[in-house]
Amino acid sequence: MSLALARKYRPATFDELIGQEAVSQTLSLALESDRLSHAYLFSGLRGSGKTSTARIFAKALLCEKGTTSHPCGVCSHCVMALEGRHMDIIEMDAASNRKIDDIRELIEHTKYKPSTARYKIFIIDEVHMLTKEAFNALLKTLEEPPAFVKFILATTDPLKLPATILSRTQHFRFRKIHQATLSKHLGHILNLEEVEFEQNALDIIARSGAGSVRDALTLLDQAIVYSKNFIDVGTVTNMLGIIEPSMLEALLNSIFQKDEAKILEFINSASEFEAEMVIDEMMLYLKEMLLSGSSQISSTIIERFFRVLADAKSLLSMGTDGEFVLSLTLFKMMEALQIRDIDTMIKTLEKELSGVELKEPEPIPLLKVSEPIVKKEVVAQEVMPVIQNEEPIPLVEEEQEIPQNNIEPPQIEEPKEERKVLDAGGKLFETLLEKIYDRNYDLGECFTRSIVYVSFENNRLTWESSANKEQKTLLKNYWGLIRMMVQEIFGFETKIKNIAKELPSQVEEPPAVVNTIQIEEPMPIIDNEPFIPPMQENNFVEEEAPMKSSCVAPEAGDTESAKEKDERTILDEPMIAKALELFAPKKVRVKRK
Numbered sequence: 001m002s003l004a005l006a007r008k009y010r011p012a013t014f015d016e017l018i019g020q021e022a023v024s025q026t027l028s029l030a031l032e033s034d035r036l037s038h039a040y041l042f043s044g045l046r047g048s049g050k051t052s053t054a055r056i057f058a059k060a061l062l063c064e065k066g067t068t069s070h071p072c073g074v075c076s077h078c079v080m081a082l083e084g085r086h087m088d089i090i091e092m093d094a095a096s097n098r099k100i101d102d103i104r105e106l107i108e109h110t111k112y113k114p115s116t117a118r119y120k121i122f123i124i125d126e127v128h129m130l131t132k133e134a135f136n137a138l139l140k141t142l143e144e145p146p147a148f149v150k151f152i153l154a155t156t157d158p159l160k161l162p163a164t165i166l167s168r169t170q171h172f173r174f175r176k177i178h179q180a181t182l183s184k185h186l187g188h189i190l191n192l193e194e195v196e197f198e199q200n201a202l203d204i205i206a207r208s209g210a211g212s213v214r215d216a217l218t219l220l221d222q223a224i225v226y227s228k229n230f231i232d233v234g235t236v237t238n239m240l241g242i243i244e245p246s247m248l249e250a251l252l253n254s255i256f257q258k259d260e261a262k263i264l265e266f267i268n269s270a271s272e273f274e275a276e277m278v279i280d281e282m283m284l285y286l287k288e289m290l291l292s293g294s295s296q297i298s299s300t301i302i303e304r305f306f307r308v309l310a311d312a313k314s315l316l317s318m319g320t321d322g323e324f325v326l327s328l329t330l331f332k333m334m335e336a337l338q339i340r341d342i343d344t345m346i347k348t349l350e351k352e353l354s355g356v357e358l359k360e361p362e363p364i365p366l367l368k369v370s371e372p373i374v375k376k377e378v379v380a381q382e383v384m385p386v387i388q389n390e391e392p393i394p395l396v397e398e399e400q401e402i403p404q405n406n407i408e409p410p411q412i413e414e415p416k417e418e419r420k421v422l423d424a425g426g427k428l429f430e431t432l433l434e435k436i437y438d439r440n441y442d443l444g445e446c447f448t449r450s451i452v453y454v455s456f457e458n459n460r461l462t463w464e465s466s467a468n469k470e471q472k473t474l475l476k477n478y479w480g481l482i483r484m485m486v487q488e489i490f491g492f493e494t495k496i497k498n499i500a501k502e503l504p505s506q507v508e509e510p511p512a513v514v515n516t517i518q519i520e521e522p523m524p525i526i527d528n529e530p531f532i533p534p535m536q537e538n539n540f541v542e543e544e545a546p547m548k549s550s551c552v553a554p555e556a557g558d559t560e561s562a563k564e565k566d567e568r569t570i571l572d573e574p575m576i577a578k579a580l581e582l583f584a585p586k587k588v589r590v591k592r593k
Helices: 021-033 050-062 076-083 100-109 132-143 179-193 199-209 213-226 233-240 245-257 260-272 275-291 299-317 322-336 342-356 371-388 392-420 424-439 441-450 469-477 479-490 510-520 523-527 532-537 574-583
Strands: 039-044 089-093 120-125 149-155 170-174 451-457 460-465 495-500
Touching: 021 050, 021 170, 039 050, 050 076, 050 089, 050 120, 050 149, 050 170, 089 100, 100 120, 100 132, 179 199, 179 213, 199 213, 199 233, 213 233, 245 260, 245 275, 245 322, 260 322, 275 299, 275 322, 299 322, 342 479, 342 495, 424 441, 424 451, 424 460, 424 479, 441 451, 441 469, 441 479, 469 479
Parallel strands: 039 149, 039 170, 089 120, 120 149, 460 495
Antiparallel strands: 451 460
């Protein structure tokens, strides 16, 4: 009569236990040193060896050789214990004998000495199924049993046990059996059974066993019969109704390649499988890739795929169509590859912004790109010399130079003729300028003044930046908008390369003075000042005093605040020094009348 593999190859000694080295070593040392407790609690996953360990321990306690970790196996006590017919080893199933009356009967047995053996041993399996009253009845006996009584309790859920039971027992926790250890054990049994196999098939069976030796041996029994004494991957996957790993590998390759046709082909071919099973197998396959350190896929992509698969599990729990959920899941996984992670976007933005802040050139007139701005510069240069002249003769000379200035605009427009012949990137850059102007006119003005297009090659947009401090601040505030428009026009994968252009500092002060005069137009006042050159030697620019009650206005009266101050010592005044400390300006202008 043939036995199931789980019964036929049940371990008979501590050495035959697999995956529970800590438990077997502790019990063996306790037996050898005769340091035995009166009650033990074994907890762990189903099929992890709790009941088998309890029987081995009971046989070791009753062996005629004495309490030893290696019972002889040939004496009468060992033989009866191995055959399950020893009178002093009482096994009780607490799932079917859970009432207080059953515990009372057990307590009654503890009053009598063992019939033939050294100890009377009670093995209570699934002890967490006892009722509250049964636990309370067992407490006193479990705490102080007779010297010849040993209790061995086994459970798969120790959290359901009262704390009073846990405190009266030595607790041994049985671990899940590792997949590699379980697969090796299955191979050993098949060699004893003289059955050929493929190692990958055993790995699938061991994985399906989920850490339980009994579950794995039950599946192995079924596989031997189904495969006709040759266990391979195809027969195992067909028997278990799961999808083959090769199909999952091909599916992931199709997702990475964004091949929608192959994905749809997989969905049609996988219609015979349960959608939930396919999703579970994909999770397990991704887990194996992550733990194996595969370079084909990053941990970030695995985390995105897992979130998509977890959402699919929740949809399936709502009773939705499985094939539709599977299709939606696969296409969501394909879309997840296009999402850039936050860290990469932050690093890219920091790199782009760092290029903008390389140099800080002084505020100087910049090269204009758009036509309207260039014309404004030309008009300013034509008008300002006329305003600045004090004598009629130079005024005539300037009028003679005006035609020359009228000839210069064609020279300025020469680059415009060259810009007409633009490459594709230049045309897109013009489109970018128009789009920025439409969105924010001030931003468009700033961008046009400070940014010059260079090239666009291999998804890399290169431009030169000659922005001053104020322009940099405006560009940084709107950098997200500019980058979004660049990606929208030039492409999502476009990278921006910024070349900070350091222009030579302009020594000519007249333009700055002219600009000030152009805005305020204090021409009559300047004409009345005969000592402008000496003051310019001292790096001060004289302008009209804004009010007569100021501390620098001599007409205000004889008060201390109205007395005229020397422009060379005005900066030492406490209020002025405090203002300079507060604002930290780069250049100071003193207005004086």
